[in-house]
Amino acid sequence: MVAGQALAAVLSLALAITVLGSCAGERPSLGTLAPSVPSTEATTAPTSSSTTTALPGPAVAGRVLTPDDLLGWIATPVGDPQVFSQPSEQSDRIDIGPKTTAGAPTTFAVVGDASADATPAVAGWYEVALPTRPNGSTGWVPADSVTLARTPFRVFVDLGDRTLRVEEDGSGVFTAEVAIGTDDNPTPTNGTFLTELIENTDPDGAYGPYAFGLALHSDTLTEFAGGPGQVGIHGTNQPAKIGQKVSHGCVRLRNSDVQDLVDLGLPLGAPVFITA
Numbered sequence: 001m002v003a004g005q006a007l008a009a010v011l012s013l014a015l016a017i018t019v020l021g022s023c024a025g026e027r028p029s030l031g032t033l034a035p036s037v038p039s040t041e042a043t044t045a046p047t048s049s050s051t052t053t054a055l056p057g058p059a060v061a062g063r064v065l066t067p068d069d070l071l072g073w074i075a076t077p078v079g080d081p082q083v084f085s086q087p088s089e090q091s092d093r094i095d096i097g098p099k100t101t102a103g104a105p106t107t108f109a110v111v112g113d114a115s116a117d118a119t120p121a122v123a124g125w126y127e128v129a130l131p132t133r134p135n136g137s138t139g140w141v142p143a144d145s146v147t148l149a150r151t152p153f154r155v156f157v158d159l160g161d162r163t164l165r166v167e168e169d170g171s172g173v174f175t176a177e178v179a180i181g182t183d184d185n186p187t188p189t190n191g192t193f194l195t196e197l198i199e200n201t202d203p204d205g206a207y208g209p210y211a212f213g214l215a216l217h218s219d220t221l222t223e224f225a226g227g228p229g230q231v232g233i234h235g236t237n238q239p240a241k242i243g244q245k246v247s248h249g250c251v252r253l254r255n256s257d258v259q260d261l262v263d264l265g266l267p268l269g270a271p272v273f274i275t276a
Contacts, residue, residue, distance in 0.1 A: 062136025065111070065129055065191030067273055072154060073110035074193075074269030075128050075146035081106050087125035087140040094139045096130065101228075102213060104196035106131075107269040109215075111138055114148055131215035135190045153264065155194075155272040157233075157251055159187055162243050164233070164251065166264060174264060179236065179252040182245045185220045187274060188231060192216040194270045197262065200235075208235015208255040210262050214272055218249040233272075234258060 083094040098106055108128035112121060121127060126146065130137040152169040159180050166174040181187035196213040203209035211234035218229040233251045235258040236242070242254055251274075253261065 062134040062190075063138060065136055065138075065273075067154065067191070067271070069111050070109050070129065070154070070191050070193065070271035070273075071113055072151045072271060073112075073114040074149045074151060074267065075108040075110050075114075075126055075141060076149070076269070077106055077108075077141070077146050079145075081108075081141070082145040083128070083130070083139040083141055085139060087122040087127075089142070091140075094130065094132075096132070100131070100196050100213065102196045102198055104213075104268060107193070107195070108141065108146070109193035109269050109271055110148070114150075129191070129193055129215060131193075131195050133217050135188055135192070135216055135219070149267070149269075151267050151270045153266050153270050155233075155266070155270065157187075157272065157274040159189065159274065159276050164253065164257075164261075166261070166266075174260060176253055176257040176260070177243050179242045179244050179246050181218075181247050181249040185218060185248045186245075187247070187249050187251060188216055188219045189274045189276050190216065191271060191273045193272060194266060194268055196268065197266075203235075203255070204237055206237055208237065208253070208258050210235060210258050212261075212266075216272075216274070221248060233261070 077098065080098050081096045083096050085092040085094060096106060100106060108130065111127040111129060112118075114120075114126060120143075122140070124143050125140050126143055127138055127140055130139050154167050156165045156167065157163070157178065158165070162178050162180060164174075164176050164178045165172055192215045194212050195215050198211045198213070200207050200209055200211060211232050213230060213232045216231045218231060221229045223229050229249075231249045231251075233253065235255040236252040238246075239254045242252065246252075
């Protein structure tokens with residue numbers, strides 16, 4: 001297992017849904033105790049009266065992150081994150097806070113091999129995947145500004161097969177059927193990572209008992225119901241729709257499957273790869 005500190009932090013979250021507004025439902029504020037997610041999730045195209053905002057055109061493309069890029073190395077900032085556009089403190093600073101909007105500690109997935117015997121791309125620096133738009137954004141952090149851990153887990157979502165698979169050191173340990181985004185609001189593809197795990201106040205609501213946030217955003221919506229268009233993996237109160245294209249971009253699991261996924265102990269920063 002890995003990153004005990006990060007794992008303890010993520011499992012200690014017992015918050016209402018606050019960030020995954022790209023899927024459905026209202027977006028209660030952080031710390032809301034009463035469930036405010038509707039009992040059913042919207043599956044039709046947004047109307048002009050909704051709070052969904054479409055992107056005016058295609059999003060600016062970041063890089064494509066593959067399993068060769070995200071090998072399971074996790075960088076956790078020591079204090080406030082120090083993130084730069086290039087491996088130089090004279091380059092532009094990228095503003096990323098110490099916590100996510102859901103209150104989880106900020107983590108990054110390291111790009112490349114960060115093992116002690118590997119030759120770094122730039123001495124004293126790590127390139128990291130960022131939780132910002134555009135999808136596939138990367139930045140650089142000074143090596144002495146983060147602590148490193150490695151997870152054996154990687155998550156693979158195949159949109160064509162509608163499956164989610166977890167590998168531990170290359171061996172499959174979990175597979176489940178999923179529901180995905182509609183043709184109008186598809187689930188975005190790329191390599192990304194887990195940013196938070198939220199235990200929902202209404203386990204029978206639209207998001208089920210748990211929701212994992214991803215460092216990934218909708219390619220078609222800038223926001224939905226007050227959220228930033230962030231995509232996640234979560235449970236559902238509509239299990240009959242598993243296997244279909246029904247969400248605004250999130251990946252839905254049966255509640256029993258999302259519970260099994262939580263029980264694996266996936267840490268913040270664990271890589272996730274979504275492919276067509």
